[in-house]
Amino acid sequence: MEESNKNITWQGENCLYCKYFIPNDVLNADLLERGKCAHPSLVKFNLVVSGRDWCNLFAKMSDERRKKLMDEGFKKDDEQLKKLIEESKHPGNFD
Ligand code: SF4
Numbered sequence: 001m002e003e004s005n006k007n008i009t010w011q012g013e014n015c016l017y018c019k020y021f022i023p024n025d026v027l028n029a030d031l032l033e034r035g036k037c038a039h040p041s042l043v044k045f046n047l048v049v050s051g052r053d054w055c056n057l058f059a060k061m062s063d064e065r066r067k068k069l070m071d072e073g074f075k076k077d078d079e080q081l082k083k084l085i086e087e088s089k090h091p092g093n094f095d
Pocket residue numbers: 014015018019020021022036037038039042049053054055056057058059
């Protein structure tokens with residue numbers, strides 16, 4: 001995969017850029033991806049929030065955490081691709 005495909009735009013001042021947002025799919029988090037809110041006073045409600053939602057408990061995500069999430073997302077994506085390539089060598093897997 002080309003490196004140029006691995007750019008993500010993180011929008012500020014909403015869940016997407018909040019340190020408590022736990023997206024289901026971090027690589028697509030800027031495209032209305034849903035996730036959970038881990039804020040200590042909200043987590044008990046098991047909220048499903050999108051990256052475009054927001055609330056007055058927003059707290060900006062650090063650059064370090066954003067990089068960590070993105071690195072984890074890229075690693076997971078690469079692992080899924082390798083697994084899929086291996087599975088594709090056995091067409092019977094898809095019957
Ligand atoms: S609901 Fe509020 S606290 Fe939770 S992730 Fe969104 S902005 Fe952050």
